[in-house]
Every structure is written in C-alpha cells, then in structure tokens.
Amino acid sequence: MIAKELVMDILTYVLTIIGILNPFGNVPLFMTLTKDQKPEVRKKMYNAIVLGGFAIVTGFIIAGDFFMNHLYKVGMNELRVAGGMILIVVAFRNLLGLGASKESSGDVMSEKDAIRYAITPLTFPMLVGPGTISTVMIIHKEAGLFISVGAVAVTFLIIKFLFMISDWLDKVLGEVVLFVLSRVMQIFIMSAGVKMISTGLKGIFIG
Template sequence: MTGSYIGFATAVFMGFFSIVNPIANVPVFLDLTDYMTPAQRRQIALKSVIVAFIIIVVFSVAGNSILHLFNISLPALRITGGILLFVVGYRMILEDKPHPEKRIDAKEGDPGISVAVTPLAMPLMAGPGTITTAMNYAASADKWHTVIVIVVYGVLCYIAYLLFLSGGHIVRLLGNNTMTVITKMMGLILAVLGVQMLLAGVNEGIRLGSQ
C-alpha cells in the first residue's frame, strides 16, 4: 500500500512539474519584478506561491463543486488562461523595462500584489492545466490521494519560491544580455502557449456544444 502511494506521489510530482515548470518561470518573475527591491521581490515570490497553493488546495478539494456553482466549464477556464498567458508573453517581448520611478513604496501600499496574483500565481503556477491536473489526481475515492496531491504541490511551490529568490544569482551568472535574450524567448513561448491553450479551450467548447 505504501509503495502505491509513493508511486502516486511521484506521478503527481512529475505531472505538476511538467506543467508548472518553475525553472522556466524564473525569467518571467525577474522581468515582472525588475523594478522592485530585493525585499519586495521576496514578498512577491512568497505571496505568489501562497496564492497558487491556496488555489490548488481549493480546487483539489472542491473543484467540481466550484465549477458547477458558477456554471463555469473547463474550456472557458482554458480560454481565459490562454488569453492571460498571451498578454504576459506579448508584454515580455515588446514592452520596455519598467522605469525606476515605478519602484514600490511600502508606505503607499503594495501594488505589486497584482503581479503576485496575476500572472505569477495564476495562470503560470496555478493555471487551467494545473487546476485540471489537480482535480483529476484528487478525484479518487481514497482521501489520501487528495492529501498527497496537496502535499506534492506544496513541495513544488517551495521549489519555485527558492528558484525565484535565486533569480538574482542567475542574472549575475549569465549576465544581463543573456537574461534579456532568455526573457524575450520565454515571452514568445508564453505567447504561443497562451494561443495553444486558447485553441484547446475553443476546440473543447465546440466538442461539448456538439454533444
């Protein structure tokens, strides 16, 4: 029995890791928080993983009920997530870096929380694909499977948090020019993933409508 749980946990981790890909999210985090101080970056990194974790916990436990309550379909969720990813990728490719005067002043609140929620927490870390995967893995009648899904995703959030914090070291190691190229490439990939997610949602919606 223990072996089956270990195997399930391994499968869940690999599934989550392939979808979330926290390593690939580091350039996105660095680009979105470029104008912030190190302390503010830590706050955004922590808030983003906490929000993402809460989202996955909620959908793992009561995902189907939430979707039925608000009459939301998975295709609609995919389409919305695809649009958000495309917008983020578009900005990373074409827009200039934020200016220094945009630096957050803690005395004036924390406008950076919007970055932590969207796009870092959702849809990058807890997007439609991750939510669907969590709901599928947690759908078993064995409640321990739901617990394993939540714990495994918590571990992944911690890994993502550590990677976000090490972003500065990665920049110093690779150099600003290399990171700029990587950021532009990640922006293109995110834009393409957004379009792909949107098309998948449209196709699923058409298929459901024809049934």
C-alpha cells in the same frame, strides 16, 4: 511499509505536477519579468507566487468541482479561453512597451502593485493554468485529499527553493541576458495564450 508507499505515491504525483508547472522554465522567466524591482520587492513577489499558487491549487482540489460545475457553471475549456486571453494581453503590452505594466518600462512598482502583479498574471494563469488545475483535480479523485495536497505542497517547496537561489542565477546570467530573455519570453507567453484559447475553443465547439 505503509509510510514508504505513501511517500512514493506523493513523489510520483510531485513529478507529474512539476511536469505541468514547469518551474525550471518558469523561474528564469519570472526573474526576467521582475528584474527591475528592488530585491526586497522581488522576494515578496516570489513569496506571493509560491503562497498564491499553493492556495489556488489547493482550493481547486478541495472545492473545484463545486465552484466550476455548480456555482459558476463553467468548464475547463472556458477557463482555458479566459486564461489565454489574459496571457496574450499581458505579453502584447510588455513586448511593445505600452506602459501597461511598470516592470516592462523599467519603473519600480510599489509593493502593493508588485504583489498584485505576482498573483495575476504571474501566478495565474502563467504558472497555475487550466492544465495544472485539471491535473490536480484528477489526482485528488485518484489518490485522495491527503496525497494530492501533500504532492502540491512538496512541489511548491521545490519552486520556493528555486526562487531562493534566483539571486545567484541572476548574477550568473547577467542583466543583458535577462533583458533579452524577457523580450523573447513574451513571444512564448503569447504563443502559450494562443494555444490555450485554441484548445479551449476546440473543446467548446467540437467536444
């Protein structure tokens, strides 16, 4: 009975985290942003996104309060502004083809560069943003360490599965569709960045 309640609690929080992370929208986006990379490099990028995202979220569950409130003395609003600025810069450079990111110009990145790009900005702040961080920290306070980490682990397993079938989705969608999506998505990424900055500034100056 206790085990059943535990599983139900974890699944409930999984749905909450999935709603924030939006993997069903982000995975196709990541496919378009990595379409020019070699299959083995894309696979390593996807693994880096999953592992990096899980590590970031779990890290904030365990030590988020200490780092934000005591070590760096910053709040979620400051994090929103910083994350929004990163998204705007990346989207702007990709959209106009300024050559800042190699995937936007059709060049193949080295494995090292690909992993770095997978961590920032694909993992943070594109997938794991201030909204996700604040949500899991609240879940931790409500449900405890075991349930919160368990819910995060299940969520990233789902994201891992979506990445595993991405090659099939790639074949279904086709190169032209992915290219168009990659350019259209930059507008939405930039808009998300503007929204994050706006929300953060309102929180800082208005409260």
